[in-house]
Amino acid sequence: xxxxxxxxPGLTARKVEHRMPQRFTFTARDLTRTFAAAAAxxxxxxxxxxxxxxxEETAAAESCxxxxxxxxxxxxxxxxxxxxxxSETTVRDAIYLAVDEINAAGGVLDKKIEIVAEDGASEPTxxxxxxEKLIREDCVASVFGGWTSASRKAMLPVFEDNDSLLYYPVxxxxxxxxxxxxxxxATTNQQIIPALDYLAETGVKSLYLVGSDYVFxxxxxxxxxxxAEAHGIEILGEDYVTLGSTEFSTIVNQVKSxxxxxxxxxxxxxxxxxxxxxxxxxxxxAEEMPVMSVSIAExxxxxxxxENIEGQLAAWNYxxxxxxxxxxxxxxAFKAEYGADxxxxxxxxxxxxxxxxxxxxxxxxxxxxxxxxxxxxDGVSFDSPEGTxxxxxxxxxxTKTARIGEIHADGLLYTVWESxxxxxxxxxxxxxxxxxxxxxxx
Amino acid sequence: MTRFLATRAGIWTGFAAAALVLFxxxxxxxxxxxxxxxxxxxxxxIVAVGIxxxxxxxxxxxxxxxxxxxxxxxxxxxxxxxADAEFRNGPGSVPDFMELAGIRELPAYxxxxxxxxFTIAAILIVPTAFAVLxxxxxxxxxxxxxxxxxxxxxLAGAFAILLIGQQxxxxxxxxxxxxxxxxxxxxxxxxxxxxxxxxxxxxxVVVAVALQLRRSRYGELxxxxxxxxxxxxxxxxxxxxxxxxxxxxxxxxxxxxxxxxVPVVGIISPASIGIVPSIMFILGVAIGGRASLVGPxxxxxxxxxxxxxxxxxxxxxxxxxxxxxxxxxxxxLPGGIASIAAATKRFRxxxxxxxxxx
Numbered sequence: 001x002x003x004x005x006x007x008x009p010g011l012t013a014r015k016v017e018h019r020m021p022q023r024f025t026f027t028a029r030d031l032t033r034t035f036a037a038a039a040a041x042x043x044x045x046x047x048x049x050x051x052x053x054x055x056e057e058t059a060a061a062e063s064c065x066x067x068x069x070x071x072x073x074x075x076x077x078x079x080x081x082x083x084x085x086x087s088e089t090t091v092r093d094a095i096y097l098a099v100d101e102i103n104a105a106g107g108v109l110d111k112k113i114e115i116v117a118e119d120g121a122s123e124p125t126x127x128x129x130x131x132e133k134l135i136r137e138d139c140v141a142s143v144f145g146g147w148t149s150a151s152r153k154a155m156l157p158v159f160e161d162n163d164s165l166l167y168y169p170v171x172x173x174x175x176x177x178x179x180x181x182x183x184x185x186a187t188t189n190q191q192i193i194p195a196l197d198y199l200a201e202t203g204v205k206s207l208y209l210v211g212s213d214y215v216f217x218x219x220x221x222x223x224x225x226x227x228a229e230a231h232g233i234e235i236l237g238e239d240y241v242t243l244g245s246t247e248f249s250t251i252v253n254q255v256k257s258x259x260x261x262x263x264x265x266x267x268x269x270x271x272x273x274x275x276x277x278x279x280x281x282x283x284x285x286a287e288e289m290p291v292m293s294v295s296i297a298e299x300x301x302x303x304x305x306x307e308n309i310e311g312q313l314a315a316w317n318y319x320x321x322x323x324x325x326x327x328x329x330x331x332x333a334f335k336a337e338y339g340a341d342x343x344x345x346x347x348x349x350x351x352x353x354x355x356x357x358x359x360x361x362x363x364x365x366x367x368x369x370x371x372x373x374x375x376x377x378d379g380v381s382f383d384s385p386e387g388t389x390x391x392x393x394x395x396x397x398x399t400k401t402a403r404i405g406e407i408h409a410d411g412l413l414y415t416v417w418e419s420x421x422x423x424x425x426x427x428x429x430x431x432x433x434x435x436x437x438x439x440x441x442x
Numbered sequence: 443m444t445r446f447l448a449t450r451a452g453i454w455t456g457f458a459a460a461a462l463v464l465f466x467x468x469x470x471x472x473x474x475x476x477x478x479x480x481x482x483x484x485x486x487x488i489v490a491v492g493i494x495x496x497x498x499x500x501x502x503x504x505x506x507x508x509x510x511x512x513x514x515x516x517x518x519x520x521x522x523x524x525a526d527a528e529f530r531n532g533p534g535s536v537p538d539f540m541e542l543a544g545i546r547e548l549p550a551y552x553x554x555x556x557x558x559x560f561t562i563a564a565i566l567i568v569p570t571a572f573a574v575l576x577x578x579x580x581x582x583x584x585x586x587x588x589x590x591x592x593x594x595x596x597l598a599g600a601f602a603i604l605l606i607g608q609q610x611x612x613x614x615x616x617x618x619x620x621x622x623x624x625x626x627x628x629x630x631x632x633x634x635x636x637x638x639x640x641x642x643x644x645x646x647v648v649v650a651v652a653l654q655l656r657r658s659r660y661g662e663l664x665x666x667x668x669x670x671x672x673x674x675x676x677x678x679x680x681x682x683x684x685x686x687x688x689x690x691x692x693x694x695x696x697x698x699x700x701x702x703x704v705p706v707v708g709i710i711s712p713a714s715i716g717i718v719p720s721i722m723f724i725l726g727v728a729i730g731g732r733a734s735l736v737g738p739x740x741x742x743x744x745x746x747x748x749x750x751x752x753x754x755x756x757x758x759x760x761x762x763x764x765x766x767x768x769x770x771x772x773x774x775l776p777g778g779i780a781s782i783a784a785a786t787k788r789f790r791x792x793x794x795x796x797x798x799x800x
Contacts (some may be wrong), residue, residue: 051632161629214614
């Protein structure tokens with residue numbers, strides 16, 4: 001019979017005992033010594049700390065962008081792994097399409113664009129790390145990407161501290177305007193408020209609010225509450241579920257018994273699947289109680305199952321079905337590149353626009369330098385698939401046409417209402433008297 | 443070599459070499475960005491030293507170190523948000539993210555965090571005290587093995603969910619946009635280097651503490667409890683007390699690491715403290731070699747560095763490469779990277795034995 005073999009070599013108690021002579025006990029002297037060592041380290045650290053203190057100016061970060069060659073580097077920072085990968089890879093595809101098209105047409109300032117791709121891994125800390133890597137190690141002229149507000153908020157200080165540029169392509173909760181970010185998705189007055197205008201126009205007098213528990217739904221619902229109060233709409237209920245939650249039987253039954261004229265849905269991701277299935281299960285229909293969603297685009301309809309969601313409403317600025325020459329070209333180019341079964345959606349279109357807007361601003365400025373791009377940004381426009389978008393130099397957002405879409409049996413969304421022309425961005429809702437209580441000091 | 447390192451002179455040489463690398467070579471060789479990244483890895487290494495003590499020496503599979511890491515991180519973040527708000531809008535003002543969430547009044551439990559002394563005390567005491575209480579509750583009832591692992595992991599999940607629901611703690615987005623660290627501008631490269639030195643210094647101290655604990659009688663008792671808890675109990679010791687000390691020490695290390703992580707990385711959110719990050723902490727320790735002193739440090743640094751390097755090289759396929767790497771290391775080196783010397787020795791011996799039997 002063989003002697004028992006320890007599972008891990010060196011782990012048995014006896015061996016440890018051999019290496020540990022009795023004289024090594026943890027005495028008060030050892031403790032003092034440890035503290036002395038700690039104090040020495042602290043002193044060393046203190047002497048090295050001679051950087052600027054709060055209130056003093058820090059020397060501006062030196063840009064390392066190389067404009068001498070015949071290419072110019074930009075970053076694409078999207079989640080290619082983790083829970084957000086399914087959405088963010090579509091945005092990455094749109095960024096690559098725009099870059100390829102611009103390169104085929106001669107590039108920017110006669111330089112070809114070269115993409116440095118990084119994976120944000122659906123984690124805010126990774127977004128911050130990779131953004132800093134793109135700026136400081138790869139010396140990119142600008143970065144395109146981000147999706148969740150958490151990722152944007154994680155990247156914002158990185159772009160501000162290193163004085164670089166981020167183009168952020170997703171609709172969001174507003175109340176932000178950084179010098180170092182261009183927001184090419186909708187802010188609240190280009191999506192939430194038009195959706196409410198539409199509902200009010202169609203005679204909705206009461207609403208039920210359902211959302212995921214994080215900053216976008218919370219802010220959206222704060223705006224909806226203020227709007228409702230000013231416009232005589234009754235809010236019959238306001239429910240939040242944890243992000244990713246799929247348990248909706250209670251909430252849907254409450255929605256049903258409340259009997260509101262419509263539901264305003266700010267749920268995100270998988271929760272939508274469970275919500276709409278449950279909604280159809282209890283027999284609620286779009287005719288009886290329509291649901292207005294702000295996070296469901298062409299990509300999501302397939303996952304929810306079109307039979308559960310047909311006839312429901314969504315609020316965006318772009319649909320694949322938008323009828324314009326620019327959109328026909330965009331959709332055809334996208335399908336040619338990535339396959340006929342792929343769809344285009346609002347965030348993808350906004351990402352596609354963001355590359356063109358950056359290129360146009362650089363051409364106008366005649367320079368890749370951040371300060372020049374910032375100075376030249378005001379009024380730069382692009383004839384995008386959703387219509388002409390123009391950068392507002394004041395708040396770095398773009399003008400956007402609001403569209404209410406209806407989900408049809410083919411899984412696409414069709415415009416049933418659109419705003420009279422593009423709406424000027426107003427991230428802090430300064431132009432809305434009823435929103436006075438929502439405003440924050442920046 | 444191994445024998446020399448166990449002597450007093452060997453220990454001092456080891457520390458001197460580590461200090462030379464951390465304080466001399468690294469700042470000279472690495473760019474500002476890479477040094478910041480290294481500081482982040484060092485924070486993981488500090489957590490790993492604690493896990494090495496609790497799991498490697500004490501046999502407690504702490505799958506929930508994210509809780510203590512998160513406590514330290516959030517406590518530090520609260521102070522930094524308060525300091526930021528006060529610097530811009532005067533005492534008692536509300537941090538920027540609260541304004542966004544529609545909170546106009548400063549919650550009472552935030553107020554004390556404007557004091558740096560209070561914050562540091564809280565970072566040191568709160569997670570440790572929590573670990574002591576939890577440890578007594580669990581170990582006195584002789585909960586161990588898989589049950590303890592499940593319990594600690596559930597705790598990490600619950601803690602993350604709790605924070606996601608708290609808008610006054612930043613919710614899902616967490617806390618970010620810090621400008622000052624105890625009065626120093628965070629966007630100044632000199633101060634960023636200072637943060638790195640703090641992380642490196644703390645790591646050395648933490649390793650020294652772990653070393654002293656290992657070499658003390660307590661350290662022997664801890665290993666004895668791990669290998670034969672019943673026998674130790676029959677000898678008249680209370681195994682629960684012995685375990686609590688290691689568990690609380692690991693919690694303290696994790697908390698301090700979290701507190702340094704926040705100014706280094708610039709954001710803390712529930713995504714960095716839940717179940718997945720807690721497992722990543724364990725993974726580094728397992729890969730490095732949980733029972734050795736430097737194994738956990740090496741493992742944590744190696745896992746973090748591999749993750750960064752792989753994701754930079756293959757942005758869309760790096761997760762597969764990482765998985766493969768874990769499988770290879772665990773399959774070939776069950777004792778972790780620290781056992782590589784023993785493994786090669788075994789490998790060299792084997793052909794000889796094969797010849798003898800032939």
